[in-house]
Amino acid sequence: xxxxxxxxxxxxxxxxxxxxxxxxxxxxxxxxxxxxxxxxxxxxxxxxxxxxxxxxxxxxxxxxxxxxxxxxxxxxxxxxxxxxxxxxxxxxxxxxxxxxxxxxxxxxxxx
Amino acid sequence: xxxxxxxxxxxxxxxxxxxxxxxxxxxxxxxxxxxxxxxxxxxxxxxxxxxxxxxxxxxxxxxxxxxxxxxxxxxxxxxxxxxxxxxxxxxxxxxxxxxxxxxxxxxxxxxxxxxxxxxxxxxxxxxxxxxxxxxxxxxxxxxxxxxxxxxxxxxxxxxxxxxxxxxxxxxxxxxxxxxxxxxxxxxxxxxxxxxxxxxxxxxxxxxxxxxxxxxxxxxxxxxxxxxxxxxxxxxxxxxxxxxxxxxxxxxxxxxxxxxxxxxxxxxxxxxxxxxxxxxxxxxxxxxxxxxxxxxxxxxxxxxxxxxxxxxxxxxxxxxxxxxxxxxxxxxxxxxxxxxxxxxxxxxxxxxxxxxxxxxxxxxxxxxxxxxxxxxxxxxxxxxxxxxxxxxxxxxxxxxxxxxxxxxxxxxxxxxxxxxxxxxxx
Numbered sequence: 001x002x003x004x005x006x007x008x009x010x011x012x013x014x015x016x017x018x019x020x021x022x023x024x025x026x027x028x029x030x031x032x033x034x035x036x037x038x039x040x041x042x043x044x045x046x047x048x049x050x051x052x053x054x055x056x057x058x059x060x061x062x063x064x065x066x067x068x069x070x071x072x073x074x075x076x077x078x079x080x081x082x083x084x085x086x087x088x089x090x091x092x093x094x095x096x097x098x099x100x101x102x103x104x105x106x107x108x109x110x111x
Numbered sequence: 112x113x114x115x116x117x118x119x120x121x122x123x124x125x126x127x128x129x130x131x132x133x134x135x136x137x138x139x140x141x142x143x144x145x146x147x148x149x150x151x152x153x154x155x156x157x158x159x160x161x162x163x164x165x166x167x168x169x170x171x172x173x174x175x176x177x178x179x180x181x182x183x184x185x186x187x188x189x190x191x192x193x194x195x196x197x198x199x200x201x202x203x204x205x206x207x208x209x210x211x212x213x214x215x216x217x218x219x220x221x222x223x224x225x226x227x228x229x230x231x232x233x234x235x236x237x238x239x240x241x242x243x244x245x246x247x248x249x250x251x252x253x254x255x256x257x258x259x260x261x262x263x264x265x266x267x268x269x270x271x272x273x274x275x276x277x278x279x280x281x282x283x284x285x286x287x288x289x290x291x292x293x294x295x296x297x298x299x300x301x302x303x304x305x306x307x308x309x310x311x312x313x314x315x316x317x318x319x320x321x322x323x324x325x326x327x328x329x330x331x332x333x334x335x336x337x338x339x340x341x342x343x344x345x346x347x348x349x350x351x352x353x354x355x356x357x358x359x360x361x362x363x364x365x366x367x368x369x370x371x372x373x374x375x376x377x378x379x380x381x382x383x384x385x386x387x388x389x390x391x392x393x394x395x396x397x398x399x400x401x402x403x404x405x406x407x408x409x410x411x412x413x414x415x416x417x418x419x420x421x422x423x424x425x426x427x428x429x430x431x432x433x434x435x436x437x438x439x440x441x442x443x444x445x446x447x448x449x450x451x452x453x454x455x456x457x458x459x460x461x462x463x464x465x466x467x468x469x470x471x472x473x474x475x476x477x478x479x480x481x482x483x484x485x486x487x488x489x490x491x492x493x494x495x496x497x498x499x500x501x502x503x504x505x506x507x508x509x510x511x512x513x514x515x516x517x518x519x520x521x522x523x524x525x526x527x528x529x530x531x532x533x534x535x536x
Contacts, residue, residue, distance in 0.1 A: 025307075025472075025476065048382065048383070048386070051386040052386070058465030058466070059464045059465055059466055061465075062463070062464075063463060063464055063465055063468055066465070070465075074465050074468065077469055078469065078472050081472050081476050082476055084382075084383035085480050088381045088382060089381065089480075090336065095480055095484055096484070097484065097487055097488070098483040098484060098486070101311065101313075101483050101486040101487040101490070102312075103309045103453075103483055104310055104311065105307065105308070106308050106309065106310045106454075107307065107308035109306075109468070111468070
């Protein structure tokens with residue numbers, strides 16, 4: 001059975017984390033706070049070492065002409081930014097002491 | 112000994128003697144009555160920023176804004192003559208809200224050639240003139256020329272759109288903004304068209320949240336978790352001193368060092384910052400603004416360690432300039448004495464590559480992470496200030512001068528308003 005891949009074939013190793021290739025910071029942050037630290041850590045451990053390879057791959061294309069799969073890769077790395085704070089600083093999905101506070105993106109670049 | 116030179120009086124605060132040095136009261140932030148006075152004295156009488164002209168890209172582009180603090184809704188529109196105008200969002204026939212979609216309380220935007228009321232199809236051109244009245248012959252001596260939309264004073268400075276709800280206001284916007292703003296003129300704001308905007312409902316008085324963003328005394332402590340452990344200890348032991356403060360009338364600014372970009376020692380910053388060459392202060396690789404020198408109000412001391420400047424244009428508009436050539440604005444829109452809507456908007460030179468895009472994303476997400484810490488802390492402050500404790504005044508240090516100035520200014524506007532209304536009575 002053929003499966004459709006979300007990411008460029010060069011990044012097939014990140015395909016298990018393709019669910020993080022979400023458009024919009026709001027969606028990425030929502031997924032972060034619904035995840036466990038183990039899930040965040042697993043994504044981070046897989047994607048972080050591939051950052052420079054992803055940047056080199058993406059920079060082959062002008063930003064406004066990214067193919068669909070490359071767009072997904074870009075969003076996956078936007079999500080890695082969102083996930084890096086719990087992993088590198090907070091040791092928990094939410095910002096410490098942020099309680100019920102929320103700061104929501106209401107306008108963002110399309111890509 | 113201070114690390115950075117202070118004025119001859121010995122402190123920034125004493126350089127502005129009208130501010131005093133006594134502990135201050137935050138009664139102005141916990142009282143519904145004082146808030147009602149602020150609405151009249153401040154939000155209905157000063158120039159308020161609504162964003163930039165790029166939000167109105169074409170002739171006929173418009174947006175509506177719900178202005179709770181001023182007690183009205185407005186339409187801001189770019190006319191066929193490219194002038195930006197503002198009107199109260201009300202049909203002159205029966206007072207229906209003129210422009211809205213689905214939910215009357217929600218803001219909307221779009222492009223149109225004219226405004227047409229949903230109720231009885233009265234129409235207005237983009238200059239506010241009434242152009243069509245349904246069954247005009249049924250009215251009694253009605254002259255459409257008498258039924259233009261109610262205009263709101265609207266002016267543009269360096270591409271920033273401001274309105275003033277005081278119909279009798281005679282102070283032009285540029286004069287109101289004063290010398291700090293004049294020293295920003297020429298900054299190529301129009302090149303920063305890559306926009307990220309965040310909104311948050313904050314359970315604190317609007318001034319208390321400005322307070323949180325005009326002092327960096329808190330940064331080494333509240334945000335210590337964002338530093339690598341060695342760096343956090345070092346930052347806390349140094350404490351915080353600004354490069355300079357400036358006050359002109361109701362407005363103020365703080366010029367700050369910082370922005371480890373790139374850091375001397377890469378282990379000082381988080382791994383993701385190293386990978387993406389970015390951080391809270393922005394991308395390490397500076398964007399090209401196409402100017403030889405920053406305008407004089409930005410990094411006014413021309414210090415080599417300069418990192419960011421924060422300007423407060425009274426009452427509720429802040430512009431932050433960052434060394435890597437991007438801008439962040441804050442707006443604080445009160446909805447009651449102890450709630451407001453906070454908006455943070457980042458403006459970047461549009462990225463050409465994914466690498467640049469991700470460096471910008473890192474800066475914006477950092478802003479949000481810090482902001483979430485600040486937001487919740489302020490709800491905690493508001494609840495205690497409102498509580499029935501015997502403590503009524505609080506000390507402010509020299510690095511908190513802009514807080515002293517903000518509360519002083521708000522009280523001064525309210526006092527002057529009360530004097531005029533008493534005289535008029």
